[in-house]
Amino acid sequence: xxxxxxxxxxxxxxxxxxxxxxxxxxxxxxxxxxxxxxxxxxxxxxxxxxxxxxxxxxxxxxxxxxxxxxxxxxxxxxxxxxxxxxxxxxxxxxxxxxxxxxxxxxxxxxxxxxxxx
Amino acid sequence: xxxxxxxxxxxxxxxxxxxxxxxxxxxxxxxxxxxxxxxxxxxxxxxxxxxxxxxxxxxxxxxxxxxxxxxxxxxxxxxxxxxxxxxxxxxxxxxxxxxxxxxxxxxxxxxx
Numbered sequence: 700x701x702x703x704x705x706x707x708x709x710x711x712x713x714x715x716x717x718x719x720x721x722x723x724x725x726x727x728x729x730x731x732x733x734x735x736x737x738x739x740x741x742x743x744x745x746x747x748x749x750x751x752x753x754x755x756x757x758x759x760x761x762x763x764x765x766x767x768x769x770x771x772x773x774x775x776x777x778x779x780x781x782x783x784x785x786x787x788x789x790x791x792x793x794x795x796x797x798x799x800x801x802x803x804x805x806x807x808x809x810x811x812x813x814x815x816x
Numbered sequence: 817x818x819x820x821x822x823x824x825x826x827x828x829x830x831x832x833x834x835x836x837x838x839x840x841x842x843x844x845x846x847x848x849x850x851x852x853x854x855x856x857x858x859x860x861x862x863x864x865x866x867x868x869x870x871x872x873x874x875x876x877x878x879x880x881x882x883x884x885x886x887x888x889x890x891x892x893x894x895x896x897x898x899x900x901x902x903x904x905x906x907x908x909x910x911x912x913x914x915x916x917x918x919x920x921x922x923x924x925x926x927x928x
Contacts, residue, residue, distance in 0.1 A: 703858075736919075742905060744859075744919035790858060803849060803872070804917065806858035 701726045701793050705807035712781045713815050719766075720776045720810045722791030728752075730796045733767065733774045734804070738788040747789070750774065781814045788812075818842070820920035822908050828926045829898055837893045837923045841910030848891050849917065850883055853905040862906075865891065898927045 702725045712718035724733070735747040750758045750767050757765050762782075766775045778785055791807040821840040829835050841848050850862040861875040865885040876882070880898075885891040895902055905924050909917040 705858075741921060742907075742924075743921045744907065744909070744917075746916060749916065792859075802847065802866075802911070803861045803864050803875070804851075804859070805861070806851075808856075808858040 701728075701795070701805040703791050703793050703805050703807040705791055705810050707810045708808070709811045709813070711813040711815055712778070714781055714783060716781055717777060717779045718781055718812065720778075720789050720791075720812065722774045722776070722807055724772050724774065724791070724793050724805075726772070726793065726795075728795055732794045732796065733765075734792040734794070735763070735765070735774075735776045736790045736792060736806075737785075738790065738809070739786075744790070748776065778812075783814050783816060786812060786814045820908055820910050820918050822906075822920035822923050824923055825921065826924045826926075828928060831900060831927055832897055834894065834896045835898055835925065837895075837906050837925070839891045839893070839908030839910075839920060841889065841891070841908070842912075842918055843889075845910035845912050845918075846888070847911045848885055849909045849911075850891070850893050851907045851909070852877075853907060853922070855904070859907065862893070895925075898925075900927045903927045 704723045731752045733750045736744045748760045762779045764777045788809045790809045792804040794804050823838045846867045848865040851859040863883045864872040880896045883893045905922040907922040909919045911917045
């Protein structure tokens with residue numbers, strides 16, 4: 700079974716500073732996808748960044764980047780130049796590759812990030 | 817529409833009543849998922865539809881929960897004889913390739 704662990708229930712960061720959210724996972728699969736989703740008060744889950752396990756290069760999307768350590772099964776999210784709009788719940792998620800059956804996402808319990816003005 | 821649409825946005829029901837939650841996925845998306853998010857928790861997988869295949873119901877918590885997807889498009893999640901522990905946000909998502917979901921804004925269900 701796949702499990703995703705986020706050990707930081709809450710974090711805060713000063714506006715314009717950098718923050719890193721941690722995520723570890725457990726799987727026996729060799730190929731899979733990892734995601735970070737943002738959930739603002741509107742409830743809608745918004746995809747922040749995606750990483751394919753067979754790619755060694757860390758994914759980057761503007762101010763968001765990941766540190767993917769496959770051997771350690773670690774997938775942390777770094778947010779640079781934090782903005783007030785980054786305040787939200789952040790969920791780490793795991794998904795097996797498409798040919799391995801149902802593509803349901805396994806989620807961590809989330810980290811509530813507050814950006815302080 | 818351009819996104820995944822869920823209705824109602826909020827639903828308050830009395831314990832023991834049946835409720836139906838609706839999800840309208842992005843047109844052409846073959847995969848549809850239902851998740852439940854309880855207060856302070858992550859998302860719990862409920863059920864998955866892929867094209868015309870039999871749905872994966874492995875996440876449904878009890879036989880009071882059921883879902884259907886008509887014509888490969890709109891899906892309805894039904895909870896019979898609701899209990900207070902069913903109170904949660906129910907999120908629907910759809911995808912085309914299976915590698916990226918688009919989520920709706922969810923239905924907040926409150927059982928009183």
